[in-house]
Amino acid sequence: MKKSFSVLAFFLACIGFSPVHAQVNVQVNIGSQPLWGPVGYDYVEYYYLPEYEVYYDVPTHQFIYLDGGNWIFATALPSRFGRVNFFNTYKVVVNQPKAYLYFNDHKTKYVRYRTTRTQVVIRDSNEPKYYVVKGHPHGAPPGQAKKAYGGGKGKSKGNGGGHGKGKKKG
Numbered sequence: 001m002k003k004s005f006s007v008l009a010f011f012l013a014c015i016g017f018s019p020v021h022a023q024v025n026v027q028v029n030i031g032s033q034p035l036w037g038p039v040g041y042d043y044v045e046y047y048y049l050p051e052y053e054v055y056y057d058v059p060t061h062q063f064i065y066l067d068g069g070n071w072i073f074a075t076a077l078p079s080r081f082g083r084v085n086f087f088n089t090y091k092v093v094v095n096q097p098k099a100y101l102y103f104n105d106h107k108t109k110y111v112r113y114r115t116t117r118t119q120v121v122i123r124d125s126n127e128p129k130y131y132v133v134k135g136h137p138h139g140a141p142p143g144q145a146k147k148a149y150g151g152g153k154g155k156s157k158g159n160g161g162g163h164g165k166g167k168k169k170g
Contacts, residue, residue: 031132032058035123036086038093039130046099047091050110052081055100056091064100071100087123090116 027043037047037058046064047056054077055064062073065081077084090113094106122130123137131139 029058030129031134032061033122033133034058034061034086035121035133035135036091037122038091038119039122039125039127041093042129044093044095045097046094048094048099048106048110049084049086049089049091050107050113051089051115052077052084053103053107054081055094066103087121088117090114090119 029043030041033041033044034056037044044058046058048054049056053066056062057064057073060073062075063077064071064073065077066072067078092106092110092113094102096102099106122133123135125136126138128138130136133139
């Protein structure tokens, strides 16, 4: 019995002294976000636009919308949506895989933002980290903005203070 206890104690001690390795995966895609995206997010997978009930996939630069019960992926919205003012309409950041599969939840949860027009967009931001976004009015010459902001490899995904599943940095 004493020998079994000694072996168990030795085994537990070895486990307790083994080095622990943590892996942190930080993603930043500010430079991929459109000028009409809301400020405060270092990483975005999707925007959900409650006014139009469509998604925008930031990494692929595609809109995702329902057509006859099927999800359509396209680089532009069809004419049935009319003229969309992306700078004016509200965007909910949703960072979850295949966000459009949760459309019914998002539609119900964010319906109150259909007419909200108070969101500050990247184009109107004076924060230097947004100067890497193509077309930003304060944008530096190619390569210079990335140098100023550390090559686009930040260390923060934000603090989750925004609406939706996005990570908003306040």
